[in-house]
Amino acid sequence: MDVLRNGDRFYDFEDVLKKIREYEIATNTNFYRRDSRTIAAARKRGIKRNIKPELLFYSITFACIQGGKTHKNCSSGKRPNQRTFRQHCSSSISFLLSSDGHYLELKSINNGHNHDTSEALFKQLPRERRLPKEMTKEAESLISLKVNKKLLRDHLEQKTGKKVSLKDITNLQTVIKNRSKCHDVASLVKKLLIDHGTIVELFASEDNVLQGLFYQDKEMLQNFENYPEILFIDSTFKVNNLRMPLYVFLVEDSMGQSEIAGLCFLAAEEQQLVDHMGNLFKKFNPSYQKMKMIMADKDFIERETFRSVFPHSSLLICRFHVLKIFRREITVEKMGITSSQRNAALELRKLISQMWFMHYGFEFDH
Numbered sequence: 001m002d003v004l005r006n007g008d009r010f011y012d013f014e015d016v017l018k019k020i021r022e023y024e025i026a027t028n029t030n031f032y033r034r035d036s037r038t039i040a041a042a043r044k045r046g047i048k049r050n051i052k053p054e055l056l057f058y059s060i061t062f063a064c065i066q067g068g069k070t071h072k073n074c075s076s077g078k079r080p081n082q083r084t085f086r087q088h089c090s091s092s093i094s095f096l097l098s099s100d101g102h103y104l105e106l107k108s109i110n111n112g113h114n115h116d117t118s119e120a121l122f123k124q125l126p127r128e129r130r131l132p133k134e135m136t137k138e139a140e141s142l143i144s145l146k147v148n149k150k151l152l153r154d155h156l157e158q159k160t161g162k163k164v165s166l167k168d169i170t171n172l173q174t175v176i177k178n179r180s181k182c183h184d185v186a187s188l189v190k191k192l193l194i195d196h197g198t199i200v201e202l203f204a205s206e207d208n209v210l211q212g213l214f215y216q217d218k219e220m221l222q223n224f225e226n227y228p229e230i231l232f233i234d235s236t237f238k239v240n241n242l243r244m245p246l247y248v249f250l251v252e253d254s255m256g257q258s259e260i261a262g263l264c265f266l267a268a269e270e271q272q273l274v275d276h277m278g279n280l281f282k283k284f285n286p287s288y289q290k291m292k293m294i295m296a297d298k299d300f301i302e303r304e305t306f307r308s309v310f311p312h313s314s315l316l317i318c319r320f321h322v323l324k325i326f327r328r329e330i331t332v333e334k335m336g337i338t339s340s341q342r343n344a345a346l347e348l349r350k351l352i353s354q355m356w357f358m359h360y361g362f363e364f365d366h
């Protein structure tokens with residue numbers, strides 16, 4: 001019998017996750033949350049019915065990790081290799097809140113994968129290969145004892161039943177090496193603090209592992225103070241040997257030039273850390289209250305989290321995505337509008353696109 005079928009009902013979001021996991025194992029695939037609308041977001045759009053809070057979502061779609069949305073010409077091409085893993089597989093599973101608000105219902109499921117779904121390949125998927133925490137610890141202590149790499153790999157494979165490559169072991173070695181380098185953080189902070197008025201804020205996890213570094217010198221503080229209306233945020237990867245993404249805060253000065261208003265390294269692009277970063281920015285920049293807009297790259301996964309720290313600012317994305325969202329979200333069903341209203345909205349979209357065309361000389365419409 002199929003693990004998941006149309007019409008399946010779930011009374012708790014936890015159960016959805018459990019079932020998705022069962023489905024992944026049964027079909028040798030991995031899924032990620034692609035689109036979702038939380039209950040809170042649905043409320044903002046006027047959904048009035050009683051909703052069981054355990055459901056968390058009004059709607060949610062999981063997509064095969066080898067699918068993914070295609071991003072056409074919007075990107076600058078600076079990160080050309082990021083999506084090599086994706087093969088445009090269209091397999092996905094969508095859930096929607098029931099009309100009585102009591103459960104999430106499986107609305108559509110597309111089982112068709114355009115790639116191999118053998119068990120051997122499944123075990124190679126990054127998420128499947130991740131070692132459990134206690135095993136990572138054991139591996140790390142064995143590495144520090146200089147155990148032979150191949151022996152260690154066999155040992156880990158045997159113990160976890162997962163596929164472990166020699167490259168994984170090398171990566172672990174690098175992590176350990178970098179950790180010892182982290183002791184230098186204290187001296188780095190000292191260096192950064194030489195200038196009077198510079199802000200350096202470190203944050204660490206409970207077990208004292210560095211989670212982030214927030215930095216603003218006097219000039220950056222002044223830049224934001226002078227031009228607080230719109231804050232641009234962008235992340236860059238691979239700029240340091242700890243592999244921590246670097247977030248750059250920018251403002252636009254009166255000449256239309258960008259000025260740096262702050263920098264922050266994070267251990268990972270995670271909700272909690274992004275939230276903390278936003279709060280630090282707020283703490284040191286009281287002018288955030290004058291901020292009207294945040295412009296964030298579509299690749300900044302936790303952009304919504306960041307924005308939620310600044311509830312009075314609106315979040316902007318680039319033109320290309322605006323047009324795309326127009327087409328996807330403005331439908332008779334989703335907005336509860338008549339088809340002539342919808343056509344009017346799409347006319348407007350066309351106009352916007354044409355305006356850009358006149359202004360920039362090329363069209364963003366796809």
Ligand SMILES: [Zn+2]
Pocket residue numbers: 029064065066067089090091112113114115
């Ligand atoms: Zn697939």
